[in-house]
Amino acid sequence: MTHAHIDSRNRLIIAFLLTAGFMFVEVAGGLISGSLALLADAGHMLTDAASLFLALIALRYSERKPDARRTFGYHRTTTLAAFLNALSLFVIVAFIVVEACKRLWHPAPVLSGTMLVVATIGLVVNVVAFAILHGGDRHNLNMRGAALHVMGDLLGSLAAIIAALVIMLTGWTPIDPILSVVVSGLILRSAWVLLRQAAHILMEGAPEHLVAEEVRLAIVERVPQALDVHHVHIWALSPERILMTLHVKTTELASNGKTLKAINDVLRERFGVDHATIQLEQDYCTDSEPPLESQSDLAHDHRH
Incomplete structure (x- = not known):
């Protein structure tokens, strides 16, 4: 307690x-x-x-x-x-x-x-x-x-x-x-x-002091490995306990461990969020349709 x-x-x-x-x-x-x-x-x-x-x-x-x-x-x-x-x-x-x-x-x-x-x-x-x-x-x-x-x-x-x-x-x-x-x-x-x-x-509403677009911009500006941030969801179990999930597209040479630490540092220091689930992506978002080139590659792999 x-x-x-x-x-x-x-x-x-x-x-x-x-x-x-x-x-x-x-x-x-x-x-x-x-x-x-x-x-x-x-x-x-x-x-x-x-x-x-x-x-x-x-x-x-x-x-x-x-x-x-x-x-x-x-x-x-x-x-x-x-x-x-x-x-x-x-x-x-x-x-x-x-x-x-x-x-x-x-x-x-x-x-x-x-x-x-x-x-x-x-x-x-x-x-x-x-x-x-x-x-x-x-x-x-x-x-x-x-x-x-x-x-x-x-x-x-x-x-x-x-x-x-x-x-x-x-x-x-x-x-x-x-x-x-x-x-x-x-x-x-x-x-x-x-x-x-x-x-x-x-109703799973986002806290008033947290705006998804501000979170996205802060990560892109302060984490060099982050190219884009999307699928940002913010809610609270209580006013004191805020949770967040987000997808981050990174550079091909980015280290997952260092990138995750850098993103978590931004969320904790800038927004006071210490519990976030972060999905790192280097190709395309797994929650979206893959690009046409990737679809062709998948079809080709399936045929062989």
Whole structure:
């Protein structure tokens, strides 16, 4: 287990305990005060606790070694967890919006004092949990998904505090569901970004900072033996683990060992890729039709 994995695991465990523990406090506070903002945030914290637990399981599962059925290992489990966490945020937002509409049509009394106390404690808990997760591996989508859930809780607590203060000063209870919808919109935007990034990886998309044409040009310019680069495919098992395959046409006198080392050096130093499958070719690409001259030679050899 790497240091980064241990650090991420410990951060997730602490955030999970904080979130799950305070969720029960917020449910009680929401029921006593009658605040939709608190109850909505408590429901959000329930799903957050589940999402943090899912992130923990995914992190643990990703550490399993490759086997005959999963030759690349289980690195994708963290990306899959991030994808599911992003989807769950859409469900949460839909629930909060529906409940907010109901509350706007049928206003209910709110105990602003109780609501303010519970929301303030919740804000402190969520700030601590978010700081713990945000200080972890920011390139790990699994950690980002978990942090996004906690950030939603943080904003929900802040909205509940503002709503409680407004109700205490003016008695205007519609501020409670209105702020719930505003916070939901902010969460939805971040959830969409996370969902799109996770889906891009699951669909074998190339990382944004890697362009096939730039890879081709870099190899041709920096490796004298390389005449042409084609069939470049780039994808990622996770944001931290990028893979690549490519074909390289070389000069006739090129040494395969030295050429492969030079190409791998370019990929590692220029693009940060340390796992590439490279096919060297000195005649024609084996994935394409051979030139007419070669076809004639093959036919002649076949006849004899």
